[in-house]
Amino acid sequence: YVHYLLFVKSENTVPVWLHEGIAKYEEKRWREKDIEVISPFYETILSEALNKNELVPIEKMHPSLAMLDSARQAQLAFAQSSTMIDYLVETWGQEALIQLIDTMRRTNNYRSAIEDVTGLEFSVFYHSWEKDLRSKNLEEKIPGVKVEGAKLKNNNKKSPDGSEDLIDIDNNKARDYTRLGDLLKQRGHLNPASYEYEKAHTLDPYSPIISSRLAHTLNSMGEREKAREILYPVLDFYPNHLDIHLILGKIYLEEGNFNKALDEYLEAVYINPYNPEVHASLIIVYDKLKKPELKEKQQRFLRLLLGEETENGKQ
Structure with a gap:
């Protein structure tokens, strides 16, 4: 819905990467007093990128995120954009966001719009945002983080059994165990299915895909406490x-x-x-x-x- 409002208010002048940043910022603002746009997942990939000096350049995000090299870069672009909007509002106020959209509608130029609203050259704004981000001392909170659930669409990359989210499991063995667990579960064989999911979970204990499948199966078997124990640590990260x-x-x-x-x-x-x-x-x-x-x-x-x-x- 935020995307639709942005489209209408800006007359389709807001670039996709900025659309995503504003949407990420706004999706929690309406229900949370203290907005926290840096989730454990975002914090982890931002921390890695900052430590390796591998932030995605704005020029690479524009005009389309589809041009990025990988799903990881796309997620990193989302994280950068949302924290950039957070920094804008924190420093110049909520009204600055409205002014930014209005200015882009008139100019169709995100750089000049940011310069008009902040009074800073775009390069200065960008470096001040990066400096602010580094000052937060972000940590890699999710060990061996996997990028899942927000890959850019690729209609040629589908899972043979229809479980398309399995593509998001990077570990080949974990993916195979999960697929086998799915097949067993579909046939009503819950005990063998949970065994396969547990093998996958051992290889990738922080995957929300594997953890949710394992927990759902355990709960169906009446092992509620064990299911909860599987989910709680993952919930902290996702x-x-x-x-x-x-x-x-x-x-x-x-x-x-x-x-x-x-x-x-x-x-x-x-x-x-x-x-x-x-x-x-x-x-x-x-x-x-x-x-x-x-x-x-x-x-x-x-x-x-x-x-x-x-x-x-x-x-």
Whole structure:
């Protein structure tokens, strides 16, 4: 939605890399008092890039992120752009962001727009942002970090069994074990599936893809505590990974801990408000908590998502 508003307000003059930075900044601003745009994942790849002097040049991001060399560079570009917007607002105020968009609409030039808003030459602004970033003493918080979930689209690179997210698992053996686990799970063989997932997890314990599959399988086998133990460390590193919150919500719901289930599902809806599973789960939670008005609200959201109702009433 932020992308749409930017498109309209700027009359399509904001470059893609800046679109991403503004969207990343704004996606949390509406619900968080203290905005933290540097997630553990972003902090790790930014720290690596700063230590190796391998930040992605703005010129390489423009005009399209599709020209970058790898998915890792694309994620790094997102991280740089979001922290750049954070620095702009921190230093020049929220109004500076509005002025930036308005100026780009008039000039169709991001460099001159930044110069007009900050009063600094673009190169000076860039170096002052980098200096500010270095002053934060960022750390590589995720050991052996893998870039997943935000690769640029490549329609020629698909997983043979349809599990396209397996492409994001870098370790070949871990990927093979996970694929085998998927096949076993699809056939209802949960114990053998969990065994394969555990082998993959041993090779890549911080992969949210592997961890969520293993935890989901363990929970289906009734091993809820073990499933939680798998997810908690990964959640620290990937707080916006939808599947982790969905699985934790399901665990708490099955245990009768409805308030904790609610926390997880609300976090999930913040991450992706268009996922029907989230709203279906919230209907159950609100029913258990005896909150009929909120339950009815979620039922309507779900009908809208499934196309069973329009804004003006039922179809």
